[in-house]
Structure formats: structure tokens, C-alpha cells
Amino acid sequence: MRSSHSSKAALAATIRVVLKHDPRLAERGRVALTNAIREVLEHDPMLADAGNAALAAAIRKTLWPITLPPVASGKAALAAAIRNVPDFPKRGIQFKDITPLLADASLFRQSVDLLIGDHPPCSIDAVVGIDARGFIFAAAAALQLNAGFVPIRKKGKLPYKTHEQSYELEYGANTLAIHTDAIQPGSRVLLIDDLLATGGTAAAAVALLGKLNINLLEISFLIELEFLQGRSKLHGIPVRSLLTY
Numbered sequence: 001m002r003s004s005h006s007s008k009a010a011l012a013a014t015i016r017v018v019l020k021h022d023p024r025l026a027e028r029g030r031v032a033l034t035n036a037i038r039e040v041l042e043h044d045p046m047l048a049d050a051g052n053a054a055l056a057a058a059i060r061k062t063l064w065p066i067t068l069p070p071v072a073s074g075k076a077a078l079a080a081a082i083r084n085v086p087d088f089p090k091r092g093i094q095f096k097d098i099t100p101l102l103a104d105a106s107l108f109r110q111s112v113d114l115l116i117g118d119h120p121p122c123s124i125d126a127v128v129g130i131d132a133r134g135f136i137f138a139a140a141a142a143l144q145l146n147a148g149f150v151p152i153r154k155k156g157k158l159p160y161k162t163h164e165q166s167y168e169l170e171y172g173a174n175t176l177a178i179h180t181d182a183i184q185p186g187s188r189v190l191l192i193d194d195l196l197a198t199g200g201t202a203a204a205a206v207a208l209l210g211k212l213n214i215n216l217l218e219i220s221f222l223i224e225l226e227f228l229q230g231r232s233k234l235h236g237i238p239v240r241s242l243l244t245y
């Protein structure tokens with residue numbers, strides 16, 4: 001089956017609407033969903049272009065009879081899956097351990113959905129993730145948005161020509177890097193990291209992206225430690241954070 005770029009985008013957007021309506025469908029399985037879509041499109045390949053409502057109805061009809069177990073959902077469920085580890089990696093730091101959230105398929109998927117927000121598939125050219133936990137969410141978001149994934153890494157890890165940006169840590173300094181040709185100028189970009197604390201890391205990432213002359217639409221974080229006021233370093237760029245402490 002051949003389908004144009006725009007009909008694919010419309011199809012992807014419709015499927016997102018259907019899944020948002022009942023997140024348990026996503027849980028149930030991509031195989032059932034894929035089969036349902038294939039069946040509908042094979043039956044009438046014009047449907048994707050002609051009517052999203054008809055397509056959505058057909059997908060619902062195919063999947064609705066399946067009995068689904070309830071799943072935990074919402075931000076409270078995400079927050080409950082984050083483990084506080086006191087005094088890690090050093091005394092006085094309350095480390096937000098996201099590994100229990102990542103290990104739960106439904107919570108991981110929900111967090112990626114929420115990080116993407118209202119950006120429809122194909123509306124973003126590149127999702128940038130910050131070394132290292134930012135990669136996990138940014139790569140998953142990139143797949144979902146049909147966008148490329150671009151890493152911002154710690155200095156010395158990227159093999160080709162890089163731009164570099166240093167920033168202050170509580171003790172000492174750190175340097176982040178991006179390949180000079182990582183993103184085309186003018187591209188629409190979403191930046192994702194796991195946690196906004198003092199904002200030094202994110203501000204350095206923003207400075208690197210500035211060197212590439214891209215259009216940074218939004219920065220999304222799973223967690224924001226509001227009391228550290230990291231947002232103030234991000235000067236007017238829209239910031240989305242799912243959980244605030």
C-alpha cells in the first residue's frame with residue numbers, strides 16, 4: 001500500500017487520539033493494533049486520506065471487545081514509581097531514581113507520551129537527548145514522533161567534529177558536546193532530559209543548539225526540582241515538566 005507523507009501524519013495523529021482515549025489499548029499490544037489498522041487500510045486504502053473519524057471508529061471496533069486488565073495511570077502513578085535515594089551520589093543529595101518507572105512498560109510509555117505533549121507525529125525534525133538518562137526518553141519520543149534522535153554527550157565521547165559548551169557544577173565544571181552537523185539549520189527541535197535541577201546542564205544544551213541555528217520548540221523534563229529554580233536559566237524557552245518537587 002502506498003500512502004503520502006500527509007496521510008501518514010494524519011493516520012498517526014488519529015491513532016494517537018484513539019490510544020489517548022483509552023491508554024489500555026496501547027498496553028494490550030501493538031500487534032493487535034497494527035493488524036486492525038492493516039485490515040482497515042487494505043479494505044479501503046483511501047480511508048486514511050478520506051476520513052480519520054471512520055478509521056478511528058474501525059480501530060475502536062476491532063479492539064474494544066478485548067478485555068483489558070486495569071493499569072495504573074496518571075502523574076500520581078509516575079511519581080509513585082520514582083524512588084528517592086538519600087545521600088547519592090554524595091551526602092545531602094536526594095537522588096531521584098527513575099529505574100522502577102522505566103521497568104514498567106505502561107509507565108514508561110505514559111511518560112514518553114506526556115513528554116511529547118501535543119506535538120503531533122511528523123511535526124518535529126529532531127529530538128535531542130542529554131547524556132545519559134535523557135537518551136532513554138528522547139530516543140523513545142523520537143520514534144513516536146517519526147523524528148530523528150540526536151545525542152548531546154559529555155566531552156570526549158563524540159567521534160566527529162563537535163561544538164562544546166562548559167558549565168559550572170556545585171564542585172568543578174563539566175563540558176557537553178554535539179556534532180557540528182547533527183541537525184540542519186532551521187530544524188524544529190524538541191530537547192528532553194530526565195531532570196531539571198540547577199539548570200546548568202539544560203542551559204549548556206540550549207547554548208549548543210544555538211550554535212546550530214535550529215528552532216528549539218520546547219524542553220521537556222520528567223522531573224523538575226522547582227526549589228533550585230533551574231527554569232530561570234532557560235530564558236523564555238517553553239519548558240514542560242511532568243513532576244515537580
Ligand code: AMP
Pocket residue numbers: 093094095096097130131132133193194195196197198199200201202230
Ligand atoms: P542540573 O544541571 O543541576 O540541572 O542537573 C541536571 C542533571 O543532573 C540531569 O541530567 C540529571 O540527570 C542530574 N541530576 C541532578 N540532580 C539530580 C537528582 N537529585 N536526582 C537525579 N538526577 C539528578
